[in-house]
Amino acid sequence: MQPRLLDSLDLQAFTDAARNIPYQQLNSDLFHGLDVWVRRDDLIDPIISGNKAYKLFFNLIEAKKCGAKIIVTCGGAWSNHIHAVAAAGARFGFETIGIIRGERPPNLSATLQDAERFGMKLLFVPRALYRQRSELDFLRIIGLWGKDFYFIPEGGSNLPGIKGIQLLGKVIEETAPVGFDEVWVACGTGVTFAGLYSSIFSASVIGVEVLKAGDAIFKGVWHWIWQLSGGRYVYEQPIEGLLDASPEALRKNLLASYHCGGYGRVSRALIDFKLGFEGVNSSPPVDQVYMGKSVYALSKTLGSIARAEKKPVLLMHSGGLQGRRGYK
């Protein structure tokens, strides 16, 4: 299975690419007989990979529509989002500026080396200042205020980002090879989860939080669901499947205890599990920051709902493989 290349911002072509993503049935006894499938969205493009492709698609269309020449975004040294935005800028004709957390190190991470090679201008911002990136005068302090650009928040977490994920959710509903009981996805900002939760109703959507976020991911997701429940953005009418949505119901679908110590942190058990998982020939490669924690959580809980029937479970491969260069 070779990655394809997203070479236009055409909605039909993008939807077709999403429809052609393979579903792979896992042959691993790590899941105790549960029928686990992986949707290989890491293969949607060799560089603009996984959920980042979906979160960027409508952002890129918006940027073109408003005539922007420059896209600005932010992230950390190993950010999959920074990597994807830099690549997308090069491919679709935007200049890109990446606001990067921390001082410029003597040796750039492989991710940032790529980003520079793709033409992204890196703007390093001390950590204390970076923490204020949502505050009113942040852009002024870093010297970008009044410049002409299209801004994408960290991780692609805005409404066009969600809209792209909802496209994915609809494609999953259309193309699922078997009737899945649950769809699992890794959560950083929770936008990918929110997009799937608001577009897949034939299965429960389960999110694995990969950072120690307290209530933050849950609250962020509820905020998106609340905004989307009127359905005015993507759908012409209220989203019927969300009519019964409630914070209590939502909370059950977000798993907060598999972060293994925090974002980017790992435990011995996680590493051992990941090695065992990848040791099976047919298993797809996974990163330890996002996907590793998701497969680990899945094996630990074996799906949270309707387990008695052992119906098949789908895991979205959200990409992130470029980040594997950050650890050995």
Ligand SMILES: *Cc1c(COP(=O)(O)O)cnc(C)c1O
């Ligand atoms: C960014 C990322 C996520 C998290 O997506 P959110 O929408 O921020 O929750 C999950 N998996 C991978 C591989 C990622 O790169």
